[in-house]
Amino acid sequence: MDLVLSKEAIDNIITVLDEDLLRAGADCVLLVDRSGNLIVNRGDPANLDVLALAALSAANFGATAEIAKLIGEDDFALLFHKGKNENIHFTKVGKGFILITLFGKDVSLGLIRLNTAKVTDNLVPILGGEL
Amino acid sequence: MSFIDLSKNEVQCKIVYYGPGRGGKTTNLLYLHQAMTDSVRGKMVTIDTKGDRTLFFDFLPLALGKIQGLSIKIQLYTVPGQVMYNATRKLVLKGVDGIVFVADSLKVQKEKNVESLANLKENLAEDNIDIKEIPLVLQYNKRDLGGSNIPILSVEEMQEDLNQELQVPYFSGSALKGDGVFETLREISKGTVKFVSRKLLSR
Numbered sequence: 001m002d003l004v005l006s007k008e009a010i011d012n013i014i015t016v017l018d019e020d021l022l023r024a025g026a027d028c029v030l031l032v033d034r035s036g037n038l039i040v041n042r043g044d045p046a047n048l049d050v051l052a053l054a055a056l057s058a059a060n061f062g063a064t065a066e067i068a069k070l071i072g073e074d075d076f077a078l079l080f081h082k083g084k085n086e087n088i089h090f091t092k093v094g095k096g097f098i099l100i101t102l103f104g105k106d107v108s109l110g111l112i113r114l115n116t117a118k119v120t121d122n123l124v125p126i127l128g129g130e131l
Numbered sequence: 132m133s134f135i136d137l138s139k140n141e142v143q144c145k146i147v148y149y150g151p152g153r154g155g156k157t158t159n160l161l162y163l164h165q166a167m168t169d170s171v172r173g174k175m176v177t178i179d180t181k182g183d184r185t186l187f188f189d190f191l192p193l194a195l196g197k198i199q200g201l202s203i204k205i206q207l208y209t210v211p212g213q214v215m216y217n218a219t220r221k222l223v224l225k226g227v228d229g230i231v232f233v234a235d236s237l238k239v240q241k242e243k244n245v246e247s248l249a250n251l252k253e254n255l256a257e258d259n260i261d262i263k264e265i266p267l268v269l270q271y272n273k274r275d276l277g278g279s280n281i282p283i284l285s286v287e288e289m290q291e292d293l294n295q296e297l298q299v300p301y302f303s304g305s306a307l308k309g310d311g312v313f314e315t316l317r318e319i320s321k322g323t324v325k326f327v328s329r330k331l332l333s334r
Contacts, residue, residue: 002330007138035226036190036206037134037143051192052176055206059187062222096132 025107030100132226133327150233151243152212155272158306185211229266229323236273238282266322275305
């Protein structure tokens with residue numbers, strides 16, 4: 001059950017997140033596991049408590065998975081919360097991970113959705129056996 | 132599920148405080164949060180209802196220094212103790228590496244302690260975890276009420292109810308005053324880090 005990632009794997013994850021999400025305008029990107037561990041965070045999280053965000057996101061995903069079960073689904077593949085200035089987008093990566101993307105009001109949701117789908121595809125082989 | 136980041140030489144483990152409702156799980160975390168310096172502790176997050184009861188969980192990240200060059204990061208969670216919130220407890224238990232069971236010393240809570248421990252065993256078994264294998268520490272909380280006119284259970288009685296079969300380390304405590312809180316954390320952290328490193332070596 002435990003997850004061990006080499007420096008090389010972490011570097012590969014960072015490259016994928018930087019190229020496809022930060023360059024597309026996301027403010028901050030986090031990869032966390034479903035039990036709330038923060039794997040990688042990128043971007044500018046200066047005033048952001050990333051550990052709490054990781055724990056709460058995993059819990060949020062778990063809670064909405066229960067909602068999904070009520071309507072006959074296993075879980076939801078993505079969640080989106082819209083704020084006044086800042087938005088947050090969660091995507092499931094494999095069975096065990098969640099990709100969290102924070103972006104401002106001047107970045108389009110469509111672009112983030114498109115790029116998170118690409119990132120998810122690219123992360124799966126890196127996380128490989130850990131999924 | 133612990134996470135080992137070899138690029139930062141860092142280990143992250145998850146420790147869950149479990150036990151009956153109103154037993155002092157949140158108070159344990161609050162005391163640790165107050166007593167620790169900013170360099171060790173992160174921000175504490177609590178999701179509770181108006182009446183002091185934990186609705187979802189409390190969360191407190193700690194950095195416990197280095198062991199053989201690896202930095203140890205521990206994340207403490209509590210669960211809601213009330214019987215009806217079992218779905219939430221299962222969610223929070225996901226990926227747990229170590230457990231503190233906070234038992235309530237009040238005599239009227241005798242049954243609740245036993246029920247909650249049985250519930251823990253059941254929930255762990257659903258995740259294929261054997262309660263006898265995972266690091267577990269018992270804390271008999273509210274010992275400061277001894278000598279007051281509120282009837283409390285003796286430590287021997289609590290040992291017989293909860294620890295006869297398990298035979299795990301136990302501490303008397305008063306989370307409100309801080310007695311036993313650090314001792315409990317020290318013991319469970321030690322056990323958890325040992326457990327995680329043993330699992331890693333056998334990979």
